[in-house]
Amino acid sequence: MTTGVSVDVVDPSDPTTLSAIGSPVLERPTGTSSFPSSRTLGPDAISKMMASRYVTVIGILGDPESGKTACLASLYLMISNAELAGWKFADSKSLMAFEDIARGSREWNAGNPPEQMTVHTELSDERRPGFLHLRLVRDSDGRRVDLALPDLPGEWTTELVSTSRTDRFEFLRAAEVIWVVLDGRALENKERRQGVISRVGQLAGRLGTLFSGEIPKLMLVITHRDSGELSAAVTTRLTAELAKRDVAATVLAVAPFSDNDEQVKAGFGLDELIAASTTSDLPAMEFWPSSDPVEGSRSYIGYRRDR
Ligand SMILES: Nc1nc2c(ncn2[C@@H]2O[C@H](COP(=O)(O)OP(=O)(O)OP(=O)(O)O)[C@@H](O)[C@H]2O)c(=O)[nH]1
Ligand SMILES: [Mg+2]
Incomplete structure (x- = not known):
């Protein structure tokens, strides 16, 4: 008796059937199949971002x-906990990278000091x-600021x-501000102080060459404030060392x-550091200038006449 159902009989001696065994049943979809990476961004990704919006690049x-x-880790922890005075978090395209660098301090927050x-x-x-990318909103005027911060x-x-x-520092040309980070404890240490100060001078000299004299705004960011206040004498010596090379800097x-x-x-x-790094000297721009016709002026005819 026949059932009317045809059954494909696999011929084990046919090599084409054998090669198909174990291969994927469905074809792989074309196009992006995963979420974009949120690890650190390369310079190309930053340039792309800069093409569509204003990005403040900070050299560190x-x-x-x-x-x-x-x-950077502390900045992320502060802003994500809404503790950075004057600023709110809006977005980050490198959240995973921030999480990576902040992990150690999270363990510490859990009462287990690393x-x-x-x-x-x-x-x-x-x-x-x-x-690392961070988009912040300034409380005072609602202005959005996109920051590109390298972790080098x-x-x-x-x-x-x-x-x-200098080859690796080409990106610095796009920087609006450069932070030179210094260990405050080394500056307060009598034996190490002079070494640090003269190296800052040498660094300023290198930057002067890199930028042919037009260095972006320079900020000396002195860490370890918790170990003590920086003495005024040290600040004076730092600025004097830079002045020898005609460079001015803000000390923070x-x-x-x-x-x-x-x-x-x-x-x-850190709130002060961000505030000082984002005060752009650009004049306030009128986004949509008024184009109401001025009484009596015949702009269109005037325009045609000089063609
Ligand atoms: N208590 C305290 N610790 C700090 C401060 N700043 C940095 N540290 C610690 O100092 C150590 C070195 O800091 P890092 O930020 O890793 O140094 P870095 O400049 O990134 O160093 P490299 O990546 O090696 O170039 C870390 O253990 C920090 O947690 C501070 O202001 N106070
Ligand atoms: Mg580091």
Whole structure:
């Protein structure tokens, strides 16, 4: 008796049938199948972002262990906890990267102090900077600010000073502000002080060459404010060292983390640092200028006449 149902009989000796065994049943969809990465952004991603909106690029220099990553991690923790005075969080295209650098301090928040809040920065591609992105809204006027902040290893700065290696710093040309991060404890230490100060001078010299004299706004960001206040004499010596090379800088004390929370809270000075880094000197622009016709003027005819 026949059932009317035809059954494909697989011929095991046919090589085409055999090769199909174990292969995917469905074809892989074309197009992006995953969410965009939210790790650090490459310079190309930042340029793309800059093409569509105004982005404030901040150059962050400083020797190893000076506190560069700590400033970024603390900034993220402050803004994500709505504790950065004068600013609110709007967006970040590099949340995972912020989470990575802030992880150490999260453990500390849970009552388990780690040896180090942040770890030494290493880049996956040692020639290309990795940027963190943060979009903030200023309370005073609702202005949105997009910040591109590179987290670089201290060796980049060490090599810039010692061997004048500038190839990796091309991106600095787009920077509006440069932070030079210095360990406040080294500045307060009598033996180490002079060394740090003269290196800041050398760094300014390198930047002068890189920018052919037109250095962007320079800020000396002095970390470890929780270990004590920077003496006025040190600030004076720092600015005097820079003045030798015709460079001016703003000095700002911060404490991204604090071993002395009673006196100086973790995150000290970061609101001021962001405020000082985002005051653009650009004149306020009229977004939609009025084009009402002026009584008596015959603009259109006037326009045709001179063609
Ligand atoms: N108590 C305290 N600790 C700080 C402060 N600033 C930085 N640190 C700690 O100092 C150590 C070094 O800071 P990092 O931010 O990792 O240094 P870095 O400049 O990024 O160093 P590299 O990545 O090696 O170039 C970390 O353990 C930080 O938590 C501060 O103001 N106060
Ligand atoms: Mg670092």
